[in-house]
Amino acid sequence: MELVMAILIGVLFTAAVYLILSRSLLKIIIGTGLLSHGAHLLILTMGGLGGLAPPVISEGVTDFADPLPQALILTAIVISFGVTAFMLVMAYRAYAVHKTDDMNQLKGNDEHD
Amino acid sequence: MEFVLLIFLPIVAALFIPLLFRKIKGIHTGWFVLAVPVVLFIYYTTFIKTTMDGGHALSELQWIPSLGISFVSYLDGLSILFSLLITGIGALVVLYSIFYLDKNKEKLGNFYVYLLLFMSAMLGVVQSDNVISLYLFWELTSISSFLLIGYWFTRDGSRFGALKSMMVTVFGGLMMLGGFILLGIMGGTFSIRELIAQSSTFVGHEFFTLALVLILLGAFTKSAQFPFYIWLPDAMEAPTPVSAYLHSATMVKAGLYLVARFTPIFAASEVWIWLVTGIGLLTLFWGSLFAVKQTDLKAILAFSTVSQLGLIMSLLGAGAITFHVDEALFSFAMFAAIFHLINHATFKGSLFMIAGIVDHETGTRDIRKLGGLMSIMPVSFTVAFIGSMSMAGLPPFNGFLSKEMFLQSMLAIRHFELFNFSTWGVVFPVVAWIASVFTFIYSFYFVFKTFAGKQKIGKLPRKPHEAPFGMLISPVILAMLVVTIFFIPNVVGKWLVKPAVMAIQPYQYSHPSEVGVHVSAWHGFDSPELWLTVGIVLIGGLLYLSLSKWQKFYGIQPDTLSLNALYDTTMMFSEKGMNRLSRIYMTGLIRTYLLYIFAFLSVTTIAMLFLQDAFAVDMSSFSKISAYGLINAVILLLAVAFVLLSKTRLGAIISLGAVGYSVALFFVIFKAPDLALTQLVIETVSVALFLLAFQHLPKLSDHGEKKSHKFVNAIIALGVGVTVTLVALSSHSQKLVQSISQYYKDTVETEAGGGNIVNVILVDYRGFDTLFEIAVLAIAGIGVLGMIKLRLARKESSDENK
Amino acid sequence: MNVTVIANILIVTTIVVGLIFTIVTMIGILRLPDVYTRAHAASKSATLGVLSILLGVFFHFWLKEGHFSISLLLGIGFLFITSPIGGHLMGRAAYMSGVKPSELTVGDDLKDAVKEAKEKNMERLKD
Amino acid sequence: MINLPLLPIILPFLFAILLLFFKENVRIQRALSLVGVIISLIASFFLLVTVKSEGVLAVTLGSWPAPFGISMVSDMFSALLVTTTLLITLFVVVYSFTAIGEEREKFFYYPAILFMVTGVNGAFTTGDIFNMFVFFEVLLIASYLLIVLGGEKKQLRESIKYILVNVVSSALFVITVAYLYSVVGTLNMADISVKIAEIGQPGIITVIAVLMLIVFGVKGAIFPLYFWLPGSYSAPPVPVLALFGALLTKVGVYAIMRTYTLFFVHNVGVTHEILMVVSILTVIVGCIGALAYFDLKQIIIYNIVIAVGVILFGAAQMNEAGISGAIFYLVHDMLIKGALFLLIGIIIYVTGTSNLRKMGGLMKTHAPLGWFYLIAAFGLAGIPPLSGFIGKMLITQGAFQTGNVLGSIIILASSLIVLLSVIRIFIYAFWGEPVELPKTKRKPYARMMLPTIVLVVLSVLYGVGTEWLIPYVTDATDVLLQPSIYIDAVLKE
Amino acid sequence: MMTFIWVSLILVVLSMIGIMFRVFRGPSVPDRLIALDGIGVMLISAIALISILFDTPFFIDVILLIAIMSFIGTVSFSKFIERGEIIERDRNR
Amino acid sequence: MKTNDVILQTTTKVVFFIIFLFSIHIFFAGHYTPGGGFVGGLLTTGAIVLLLLAFDLKTVQKALPFNFTIMTAIGLLLALGTAAGAIFFNVPFFTHAFDYFTLPLFGETSLHTAIIFDAGVFLVVVGSAITIIQSIGGDS
Structure with a gap:
């Protein structure tokens, strides 16, 4: 299963990076969304997928899934939620001020004069 | 008394200067300043007695003892000689400046602060025994020189010259620091004395030559040697007292001091002798050649300084030969170097002051506008004449003596048999002689074009008259010294020169009196240097008279090919060129920047993965593929594809939501209920947020992105995806250590009280x-x-x- | 005939019913001609399908594992309330956003109602 | 006081939370944030002294044994950085009273600063790699807030780039931690070090090392990952810029230094060679940038890049001189960058522009500003006895000792470029013919000068008083060079 | 018994994939939404069945959650489609 | 245009409470079964979002008259306070305490300081999520 997941994560990253490199601010934001999904699945995969039961103590269960990656993912999910929300608002404020979501028009001259 | 503190006396005095300048309007601030060098001069003369006996005095102030860095005032013959020059000439220059700079028009507060700062720095350079504090003072001289050159900071020339001098000298200083650090590594100490003591062990060390070259870079830049001399002519934008002080008598000699000081360590090296002698001679030749081209009085003097510094440098190099050959033939090169150093300070100082007087009284320094000032300014003329003739190397002035010795040393080099000198040695006297001819020419050029010939008073901005008495005191004193030294060279030699020579060549002498050099003006008719001098006078005189005929040949050299042009181009390149360069890759587009990052990421990581043999796929560690997992993977893939392909923003959000939900489903499949819960809720709230925000955002569009861009994006994206996958597989296949999570499973109920x-x-x-x-x-x-x-x-x- | 067998029969029956409805939903969504008819399929038969399956699962946990799951019941109730409303909202949204009904549609009463409302609105804006 | 290492993190955090209650009251905002920073600073000094006397302090939160809970570790290195961080924050906060404007003060400016400091100090102190990620996120999101606060056109434009690059690097951070966890099965940094030593750093760990370099390199602005920095940093107002310039990149540098001395020390020939090459390239591109611009902010910003290169070059040497030089230079750079940014902030306030070509002759009207600028500039260029010298000297010494001659000479030569770039500001802005200045009030100028001057003086003292600092830096170097000290302190039970 | 659940699960998932076709086909956005809503409902069934398969009650909360979330999602999407703005500031204006 | 949302609004009133109760349940269940402060908080957020969808900002503000920024701050204080309580006992930060009690009605229950921490999490999640949604929704 790890093989499948690794390839899947690769696809998620590919799609995310492709979107992030595009010119439309909207696509970029969607790309970051995919990026964080990929990262979260990766943590889970890296912990190993072989666990037989959820990591909750109940009678007669001994083979748990690795709880630590799950805790890490939970933290990461919440953080990326906050950041995505922030970014979303930043994007639409930028659009409101600059009247465009084209990254080529949002380029700075990086103060080259 | 801890006389190391005296190094800082000028700085301490400088703290009060702005106050004095502001509060006491009636008296020229310079009078207060004058006390500092005078006191110091008198104090340092008391050490002459010690050094004459080959002794030295030592005083130490710790700065960073843990790293072996301290301020050490180490006074031996060489240091005392320089200290006396610094304070002596310093006193005269301050005196001169009192009349040169108007107390009402100029910001004397700043001026004297810089000057005192410089004085401290210079004393520090010549007295420091610790290379790091030597470097500290070294940079301080560069900084104070920068401030002094830029004193009239509204002038473009001042700013340009200040920056140029600072760039060149600080560059040299930094390289020198590198050399010092290398020495420190080799010897395990920063103390020059200790380094010298163990210098024999350095030869053959891998860093030896490198350290040598780096330290020489420092010396050459400071002493305006070829090709670094270019800053010195531009430094003439400084007020004349500064030029006289820093740029002829003291600061530029710091490089010479450095070479002299490190001779005991490096003299063993062939590279040292070749570089110091060769570059010195080349500089001598080059400087004298181009001095004749100049039309600005101070520029002539600047080039002449360059040339004279080259002369002394070559002598120092020749003096190092004694390390290899113990023959009397070479023994006086070092003496000549030190002697000429003193002489140069006297005559060049006076000449600069005269140039300043001419400028001050006529309003111009352009030699084409000057002429016939002899009758109007007789005293100035006399001083200028004495200085110039000494510079040209004519009797009865001190320059003659040292020039003779110089020629003698250059002739002697022919006889040196090591390091290929036997083949190339003959070049040295020839070049030296030609350079001396030009020296003769520019000396005459300087004094006679200004003071003799027709008067062109109409062309002058001001009506000229003799300078005020006060302004003349200093040049006259110096001129008198020029003459006096000619008659008592051996007294000077005994008191000052020989102790210095001993300090430079400790491996040879144990007492100054052992330096077996006796200076005399007359060596008899059979001495070759006499005939060389006669030749110089004859050819030089001839060339001077025909100057107007050949001076125009200087025009052949196009401006774009000069070293100055090189510097200008470099500076231009550093502004415009770098700007253009940076525009190429700093596009301001986030796509470009991310492309760099992603490309770097995937290329390096994949390369490392295979170079380090880290790629491994171990199927046995993988859990078995479940059907619902596979189906869910397909769903996820479809959703991702739909995200990529969707043409509307709503479609994109929906499919992003679908991705999120299938991720949640994965969490379910892989037994992570908490994650599934959280992911589901967050996904929904996110979708709501997206919808909320999208009402403020435009329709989805790719803004006509180019196909080629899309292709590049796709390639890079694929690269990142492959990287992530490969590393994921490899690291999962190499689970080398048991995870710590077993602990949580064991203790969660008992110790944490949870399920x-x-x-x-x-x-x-x-x-x-x-x-x-x-x-x-x-x-x-x-x-x-x-x-x-x-x-x-x-x-x-x-x-x-x- | 012990409890387990009865439970099994109960579970299997409900789940099978649910499955049938689910498959019908799929066919409906794929085959029906326009949004409104598909919405009908999705909201009604899908709800029924899921309710049955959930009931089956509820029985499974209750009767076989002895776990009387309140949240499952709550879920059944919740779905029962909300699913039709969701269908209603989507249908309305579709109509308002201008999706045309299939040509087979016999009558469109809402068209007139909306038109009337719009006219009223325009009048109000005029005042 | 077992929780001492936590105080410099928790106290700013506490005050940041308290400030949220008084959003509209500017006076309380100022007072509380000042008090908060001062108290934290006192705590950090106390921490510094304790670490000096008792060695590495480690506390594992929740009383759990070490690799299982989160460990917070104050060694001398982190204690020094924590103290410097708070010191700079203090000055920036005081400076902000006049410089930032009441609108921003009313919209969470001070809480954001304190949150950011929390994140920075947390990242410096934490002994857990995932916890470091969390602190990175805290400081990043606070910095997002600071960079965009005000919503000016340029701010919005540039902050999108900033946030995007950092989101990408955060994702990379997460996956790198995941890889590491997969291989060594632990998150505690000391434990990771032990485990890596046990398995002898196989190839996969080296790959992860490179990934870590990239992750932290994006934040620390090394070549070729720094490109986002100049544009983004030029957007926010000067006090924010000062804070960013002094602190944020340094966190990345700290993380690289920490991981490259604690984890990846068994294949130095590869990992540190890469680090060294990259750092030299960083210095070079930084130099190009520092020369290419005629904008005050940009010039100093590119000097951040140069400094990062220099520090990492020192760290890459892995010998005593190199590392202690890097530490000296790191602290120096934080102080001097803070001072320089505050100074150019005043220049911009006085002249109303950041374009060098539109300035001139300030020396006639604002002499003290000029002198303090000059001192700071020389300090930046490493002129002795000012603050930058000793670090640069030690770094060069370390590099020579390992035989990296070319690199050392490039580092030395870079000082010249640094000097040229900052002196150019001096020559254009302070020398030359005076230009007409927009009318500004004198009082804010004086109020802004006060913290700036103190900071410059501090940096001078840092240079002159090097001897007093050496015991501290030596301790820090020892911990970095001998991971066992760190490990023993954390895993003592 | 387990086989029965297995088969049911496969059937449910197959239905999901069938509906997925509608999501891609459209043609209108509401079409896709309705199809998605259907998927959401089937997801609930699927997870219910999975809980039996995995023999754990811990996913049951997920079921209710999906129901809630899909409701909120449906409401917000339909409001977005209908009005373009999903949260109004003041309706009575 | 004024729209007729009677159906939605009526159900929402009911559904809101179902969701809210469920979120409370999940919040308290967290320590032993899946759930916890995050999910609980987010669910409550979802409930409030539903209210916002069905009604409008003004109405909801009237119904739930909280300052959500302050709520966030309180949540943070609560969480920090729980963690920092350890400082007064000079044990490492975050040392929790728990014990088992037998309470009437609930049977044996464990009282755990972590629950206070989780309550902080809950408040912060609700506070900041609603702050975000309200700000965006209130933007013209």
Whole structure:
């Protein structure tokens, strides 16, 4: 299963990076969304997928899934939620001020004069 | 008394100068300043007695003892000689400046602060026994020189010259620091004395030659040697007292001091002798050649200084030969070097002051506008004449003596048999002689074009008259010294020169009196140097008279090919060129920047993966593929494809939501109920947020992105994807250590009092993560509030209108 | 005939019913001609399908594992309330956003109602 | 006081939370944030002294044994950085009273600063790699808030780039931690070090090392990952810029130094060679940038890049001189960058522009500003006895000792470029013919000068008083060079 | 018994994939939405069945959650489609 | 245009409470079964979002008259306070305490300081999520 997941994560990253490199601010934001999904699945995969039961103590269960990656993912999910929300608002404020979501028009001259 | 503190006396005095300048308007601030060098001069003369006996005095002030860095005032013959020059000439220059600079028009406060700063720095350079503090003072001289050159900072020339001198000398200083550090590594100490003591062990060390070259870079830049001399002519923008002090008598000699000081360590090296002698001679030749081209009085003097510094440098190089050959033939080169150093300080100082007087009284320094001032300014003329003739190397002036010795040393080099000198040695006297001819020419050129010939008073901006008495005191004193030294060279030699020579060549002498050099003006008719001098006078005189005929040949050299042009181009390149260069890759587009990052990431990581043999896929460690997992993977893939392909923003959000939900399903499949719950809720709230925000955003569009761009994007994206996958497989296949999570499973009930391990990890084992993760959420919340409510964009006019 | 067998029969029956409805939903969504008819399929038969399956699962946990799951019941109730409303909202949204009904549709009463409302609105804006 | 290492993190955090209650009251905002920073600073000094006397302090939160809970570790290195961070924050906060404007003060400016400091100090102190990620996120999101606060056109434009690059690097951070966890099965940094030593750093760990370099390199602005920095940093107002310039990149540098001395020390020939090459390239591109611009902010910003290169070059040497030089230079750079940014902030306030070509002759009207600028500039260029010298000297010494001659000479030569770039500001802005200045009030100028001057003086003292600092830096170097000290302190039970 | 659940699960998932076709086909956005809503409902069934398969009650909360979330999602999407703005500031204006 | 949302609004009133109760349940269940402060908080957020969808900002503000920024701050204080309580006992930060009690009605229950921490999490999640949604929704 790890093989499948690794390839899947690769696809998620590919799609995310492709979107992030595009010119439309909207696509970029969607790309970051995919990026964080990929990262979260990766943590889970890296912990190993072989666990037989959820990591909750109940009678007669001994083979748990690795709880630590799950805790890490939970933290990461919440953080990326906050950041995505922030970014979303930043994007639409930028659009409101600059009247465009084209990254080529949002380029700075990086103060080259 | 800890006389090391005296190094700082000028700086301490400088602290009071602005106050004195502001409070006491009636008296020229210079009078207060004058006391400092005078006191110091008198104090340092008391050491002559010690050094004459080959002794030295030592005083130490710790700075960073842990790293072996301290301020050490180490007074031996060489240091005392320089200290006396610095304070002596310093006193005269301050005296001169009192009349040169108007107390009402000039910002004397600043001027004297810089000057005193310089004085401290210079004393520090010549007295420091610790290379690091030597470097400290070295840079301080560069800085104070920068400030002094830029004293009239509204003039373009001043700023240009200040920057140029600082760039060149600081560059040299930094390289020198590198050399010092290498010495420190080789010898395990920063003390010059200790380094010298163990210098024999350095030869053959891998850093030896490198250290040598680096230190020489420092010396050459400071002493305006070829090709670094270019800063010196531009430094003439400084007020004349400064030129006289820094740029002829003292600061430029710091490089010579350095070479002299490190001779005992490096003399063993062939490279040292070749570089010091060769570059010195080349500089001598070059400087004298181009001095004749100049039309500005101070520029002539600047080039002549360059040339004379080259002369002394070559002598120092020749003097190092004694390390290899113990023959009397070479023994006086070092003596000649030190002797000429003193002489040069006297005659060049006076000449600079005269140039300043001419400038001050006529309003110009352009030699084409000057002429016939002899009758109007007789005293100035006399001083200028004495100085020039000494510079040209004619009797009865001190320059003659040292020039003779110089020629003698250059002739002697022919007889040196090591390091290929037997083949190339003959070049040295020839070049030296030609350079001396030009020296003769520019000396005459300087004094006679200014003071003899027709008067062109009409062309002068001001009506000339003799300088005031006060301004003449210093040049006259110096001129008198020029003459006096000619008659008592051996007294000077005994008191000052020989102790210095001994300090430079400790491996040869144990007492100054052992330096077996006796200076005399007359060596008999059979001495070759006499005939060389006669030749110089004859050929030089001839060439001087026909000067107008051949001076125009200097025009052949195009301006673009000069070293100055090189510097200008470099500086231009550093502004415009770098700007253009940086524009190429700093596009301001985030896509470009991310392309760099992603490309670097995938290329390096994949390369490392295979170079380090880290790629491994171990199927046995993988859990078996489940059908629902596979189906869900297909669903996820489809959703991702739909995200990529969707043409509408709603479609994109829906499919992003679908991705999120299938991720949640994965969490279900892989037994992570907490994650599934959280992911589901977050996904929904996110979708709501997206919908909320998208009402403010435009329709989805790729803005006509080019196919080629899309292709590049796709390649890079694929690269990142492959990287992530490969590393994931490899690291999962190499689970080399048991995970720590067993502990959580064992203790969650007994010690943490919970059942849901993930939740207990979140609030207990790793609660700290959670505490700050909610902080992130909280900041995001207030951030969004701030972003939406605070809009300064409305207020500002707009920064885009430029 | 012990409890387990009865439970099994109960579970299997409900789940099979649910499955049938689910498959019908799929066919409906794929085959029906326009949004409104598909919405009908999705909201009604799908709800029924899921309710049955959930009931089956509820029985499974209750009767076989002895776990009387309140949240499952709550879920059944919740779905029962909300699913039709969701269908209603989507249908309305579709109509308002201008999706045309299939040509087979016999009558469109809402068209007139909306038109009337719009006219009223325009009048109000005029005042 | 077992929780001492936590105080410099928790106290700013506490005060940041308290400030949220008084959003509209500017006076309380100022007072509380000042008090908060001062108290934290006192705590950090106390921490510094304790670490000096008792060695590495480690506390594992929640009383759990070490690799299982989150450990917070104050060694001398982190204690020094924590103290410097708070010191700079103090000055920036005081400076902000006049410089930032009441609108921003009313919209969470001070809480954001304190949150950011929390994140920075947390990242410096934490002994857990995932916890470091969390602190990175805290400081990043606070910095997002600071960079965009005000919503000016340029701010919005540039902050999108900033946030995007950092989101990408955060994702990379997460996956790198995941890889590491997969291989060594632990998150505690000391434990990771032990485990890596046990398995002898196989190839996969080296790959992860490179990934870590990239992750932290994006934040620390090394070549070729720094490109986002100049544009983004030029957007926010000067006090924010000062804070960013002094602190944020340094966190990345700290993380690289920490991981490259604690984890990846068994294949130095590869990992540190890469680090060294990259750092030299960083210095070079930084130099190009520092020369290419005629904008005050940009010039100093590119000097951040140069400094990062220099520090990492020192760290890559892995010998005593190199590392202690890097530490000296790191602290120096934080102080001097803070001072320089505050100074150019005043220049911009006085002249109303950041374009060098539109300035001139300030020396006639604002002489003290000029002198303090000059001192700071020389300090930046490493002129002795000012603050930058000793670090640069030790770094060069370390590099020579390992035989990296070319690199050392490039580092030395870079000082010249640094000097040229900052002196150019001096020559254009302070020398030359005076230009007409927009009318500004004198009082804010004086109020802004006060913290700036103190900071410059501090940096001078840092250079002159090097001897007093050496015991501290030596301790820090020892911990970095001998991971066992760190490990023993954390895993003592 | 387990086989029965297995088969049911496969059937449910197959239905999901069938509906997925409608999501891609459209043609209108509401079409896709309705199809998605259907998927959401089937997801609930699937997870219910999975809980039996995995023999754990811990996913049951997920079921209710999906129901809630899909409801909120449906409401917000339909409001977005209908009005373009999903949260109004003041309706009575 | 004024729209007729009677059906939605009526159900929402009911559904809101179902969701809210469920979120409370999940919040308290967290320590032993899946759930916890995050999910609980987010669910409550979802409930409030539903209210916002069905009604409008003004109405909801009237119905739930909280300052959500302050709520965030309180949540943070609560969480920090729980963690920092350890400082007064000079044990490492974040040392939780728990014990088992037998309470009437609930049977044996464990009282755990972590629950206070989780309550902080809950408040912060609700506070900041609603702050974000309100700000965006209130933006013109």
